[in-house]
Amino acid sequence: MTQIFKEAKQPLLNRDDHFFKIQPLGPEYLRQILQDNQLWSAERLLQWWCLSGGIPKYLEWLLNAGQKPFDTLICASSPLIEEGLHRLVEDFGAEQRTYFSVLAAIANGYTSRARIENYLDMGVGPVLEKLEAEFDIIAKQRPIHAKDNSRDVRYSLVDPFLQFWFYFIHANRSAVEMENYDYIRSIIARDFETFSGKQLESLFVAxxxxxxxxxxxxxxxxxxxxxxxxxxxxxxxxxxLLVVEVKRQFKRFKPEQLATKTEHLLQKIDCAGYAVEQRCFALDNLEQVFAEFQPQGARPMVESQGSAV
Structure with missing residues (x-):
């Protein structure tokens, strides 16, 4: 639909009366689902965020997967294994290999255009533009003080599920082809804590x-x-003005380092006279952050139930 009404060469360009963009469910809804099913814990919420990004279809998979979703979802019969292909291949068409290479590079930490091009040894400008404007799969990120035409740009995958899929499934496609799912589960067991720590930032932003x-x-x-x-x-x-350092464990937060960074920020940003608050958001205080930044009408936090996966 986006291509039909937004693509420059399409005859229906800008002729839409209304254009609805269906958004995934936010963290508050994930919390409510977990509580309603006696599964709530901060660790599990982060896990569900990484594996679903709030998309109801994937939340249903997680509910059916039980206490240890990786054991259930990383196997030959799981729809998760081929989901990235099913979602993207038809849209990408003949250029799918190039698009997949760029998305995999971004998922693995090559987030600037220069780093992506050096990593892939190819120009990717038009590909990045299409992935953002036409497919809505990646987003540009600039420093908050930067102007819209600033070239200081980093790219990120919009959907946390695709970030997970490219990082763990697509990156180990040889093991998938051999149906060596024990290997993939071992990689997830080794790396998921580090991976999810980085995704915790996107959870707090949401x-x-x-x-x-x-x-x-x-x-x-x-x-x-x-x-x-x-x-x-x-x-x-x-x-x-709220300045936040994100950590998996609050004990790793160093207030003096954030204070130094904040001084540099205040020299760049036009916020004279603003009240500045410096905080650490972590899994340890996730319930406190939820309580403080709940949307209007949300249910209050209740005592945690269940145990972390």
Whole structure:
């Protein structure tokens, strides 16, 4: 539908009366589903976020998978194994190999155009443009102080599920072809904690967005890629600036380091007179963050039930 109405060469370009973009369910809905099924824990919420991105179809898979979803979903009969192919191949057509290579590079941490091109040894400008504008699979990220025409751009996969699929399934396609699912489960057991720690940031960003407390949310890094801040959330109406370091464990948070980074941020951003709050968001205080940034009408947090996977 996007191509029919938005593609420059299509006869129906901009002739749509209304264009609805169906969004995945936010973190608040995932929390409610987990609580309703006596499965709630902070660790499991992060796991479900990585494996579903809030897409109901994948949440149904997770509910049916039980206490240990990797044992159930990483096998020959699982729909998860081929889901990335089924979702993307038809849209990508003959160029699928190039698109998949670029998405795999981004999923594995090559997030700037220069790094992607060096990694793949090919130009990717038109591919990145199509993946963002036509397919809505990747998004540009600029430092929160940067102008819209800034070339300081990083790319990310919009859907956490595709991030997981490219990182663990597509990257081990040889093992998939040999149906060596024990190997893939071993890789997940070894790397998922590190992988999910990085995805925890996207979970908190989604949580802040659904709270509707801020009009600008992004990250910060300087032109050398240093002094990086995970999340910067701004409410210009209330003159409020929230600076967040994301950690899996709160004990690893070093307030003095965040304070130094915040000083660099304040030199770049026009927020004179704003109240600045510096925080650490972690799995340890996830319930507190949920309670503080719940959308209106959300159910209050209840005592945790069940155990972490």
């Amino acid at each position: 949580l802040l967005k659904q709270s509707s407390q801020f009009n600008r949310i992004g990250g910060y890094w300087d032109n050398k890629g240093e002094h990086e801040i995970d999340i910067v959330a701004i409410n210009d109406l209330e003159k409020r």
